Amino acid sequence: MSGVxxxxxxxTEDREAAMNRxxxxxxxxxxxxxQPCVRNLRLPVRRVLEALALYPDxxxxxxxxxELEDEDIRQVLEFAAATLDDQVLETPQRA
Numbered sequence: 001m002s003g004v005x006x007x008x009x010x011x012t013e014d015r016e017a018a019m020n021r022x023x024x025x026x027x028x029x030x031x032x033x034x035q036p037c038v039r040n041l042r043l044p045v046r047r048v049l050e051a052l053a054l055y056p057d058x059x060x061x062x063x064x065x066x067e068l069e070d071e072d073i074r075q076v077l078e079f080a081a082a083t084l085d086d087q088v089l090e091t092p093q094r095a
Contacts, residue, residue: 022082024075036079038072048076 026040035044048068055061062068 022075022079024072025079038068038076041067043067045076045079048073049080052077 024039025036025045026038027034027036028040031037031040032042032044035046037044038048043065048065051061051065052073055064058070058073061073
């Protein structure tokens, strides 16, 4: 199963366009508990985002995750941005 799950906050009319735009992001309930993954690999979008924070040097990131391609990384970043787009995050109030 490929595509964007309904619960990610992307409106229904935008889901088809998102599925085409994120052709490397796959969701399979039988793999990684249904988490969005890169190309049906056991590599969740969340793990790639964490790796990007840990390895800001792309060459080092690719040594650690040789299966990642530049387009995978681009789509992971865009996917993360799209899923956060409509959420309102409350920030703690400072005294």
